[in-house]
Amino acid sequence: MPSDLGKLIRQARKKREMGLRELARKIKKSPALLTRLENEEQPPSVSADTLALIADALDLQVDQLLVRAQRTPDELSPRTELEFALYRRVQDLKVAEQTKLLEHLTRQPSKPKKS
Amino acid sequence: MNFPYLTNTVIDGEAERLRLEALQARARDVPVDLDAIVYDHLCEKDSLIIDDEAELPDEDGDEVLGKTLVRAGRILINRRLKESRDEGRYRFTVAHEIGHWRLHRPRVLASAEQTGLFPEVCGADVMTTLNRSIVGPTPPRHEIQANRFAASLLIDHEALRRAFDARFDAGVLSQVLNQVRSRPSRERGRFLAAHAGAGQGSLARTFAVSIEAMAIALETRGYLQDAPSLFSS
Numbered sequence: 001m002p003s004d005l006g007k008l009i010r011q012a013r014k015k016r017e018m019g020l021r022e023l024a025r026k027i028k029k030s031p032a033l034l035t036r037l038e039n040e041e042q043p044p045s046v047s048a049d050t051l052a053l054i055a056d057a058l059d060l061q062v063d064q065l066l067v068r069a070q071r072t073p074d075e076l077s078p079r080t081e082l083e084f085a086l087y088r089r090v091q092d093l094k095v096a097e098q099t100k101l102l103e104h105l106t107r108q109p110s111k112p113k114k115s
Numbered sequence: 116m117n118f119p120y121l122t123n124t125v126i127d128g129e130a131e132r133l134r135l136e137a138l139q140a141r142a143r144d145v146p147v148d149l150d151a152i153v154y155d156h157l158c159e160k161d162s163l164i165i166d167d168e169a170e171l172p173d174e175d176g177d178e179v180l181g182k183t184l185v186r187a188g189r190i191l192i193n194r195r196l197k198e199s200r201d202e203g204r205y206r207f208t209v210a211h212e213i214g215h216w217r218l219h220r221p222r223v224l225a226s227a228e229q230t231g232l233f234p235e236v237c238g239a240d241v242m243t244t245l246n247r248s249i250v251g252p253t254p255p256r257h258e259i260q261a262n263r264f265a266a267s268l269l270i271d272h273e274a275l276r277r278a279f280d281a282r283f284d285a286g287v288l289s290q291v292l293n294q295v296r297s298r299p300s301r302e303r304g305r306f307l308a309a310h311a312g313a314g315q316g317s318l319a320r321t322f323a324v325s326i327e328a329m330a331i332a333l334e335t336r337g338y339l340q341d342a343p344s345l346f347s348s
């Protein structure tokens with residue numbers, strides 16, 4: 001049984017009528033790796049950069065792939081206790097509440113971080 | 116599991132069928148586009164998973180070249196083959212595993228379905244290709260069949276006839292073979308397989324197979340018997 005990540009990649013690739021070899025060329029990986037990524041229950045680990053290249057080639061949002069690969073890019077990893085606390089609180093919210101919060105934050109102009 | 120005897124015609128026919136299914140109008144192109152067969156056809160149609168950079172430790176004191184995992188639907192190729200950049204050996208091993216995939220996997224799955232036993236219980240869930248399965252003197256029957264399939268897939272009978280005739284007309288063939296007239300037939304096959312004619316690459320290089328694989332094809336398909344008088348003293 002393929003993973004959710006594999007299913008999404010295969011589905012998007014088929015939709016674009018793109019062969020394994022073409023996608024492999026675009027992401028500079030071997031087509032064999034893609035067969036494993038698409039079909040294995042526990043797909044091989046791939047870097048966030050590779051997932052970004054796949055997303056770009058298949059017109060997907062990279063976050064769709066990251067979440068299915070259960071990968072957090074380095075720049076999004078919490079670094080302070082405050083960030084950890086915020087992440088936990090956000091995780092505890094219901095989806096509707098998270099959506100509202102995101103909408104709210106998106107409306108706010110982002111300010112540079114204070115050190 | 117005991118695999119049934121298959122005639123060469125059946126094996127060659129299966130290789131031909133796969134080439135036509137996968138490559139259609141390009142089925143007779145040389146060299147055979149093996150990547151298209153694997154990635155554009157078998158991986159898409161049969162959901163084959165291939166790992167050609169697999170870590171495969173030696174077994175029984177011999178190098179493991181590849182494995183076909185029936186139930187998992189996977190083909191593993193020893194990473195050393197890719198790393199060594201020996202294209203002929205890599206392609207032949209992949210084609211050999213495809214032979215197991217096409218000739219043996221359906222039989223194992225059907226047998227498992229009928230008996231209600233998983234393939235691993237039938238003893239054929241994993242087919243392991245040792246180096247001696249390909250180059251050894253007495254490989255098991257299913258390995259001989261996979262070898263035959265691989266040679267047929269990579270060296271199309273008609274294409275070989277054309278390529279051979281283009282390189283060796285009677286005069287040239289006589290001249291070339293005269294250089295090795297007293298040698299055993301396999302060696303004569305190797306000589307022809309590696310011989311680069313005027314402005315043309317060798318047969319082995321043209322078909323992107325090893326000299327050994329081409330020599331066996333020439334020997335078993337009767338190319339060395341075309342001019343028996345050349346070998347008499």
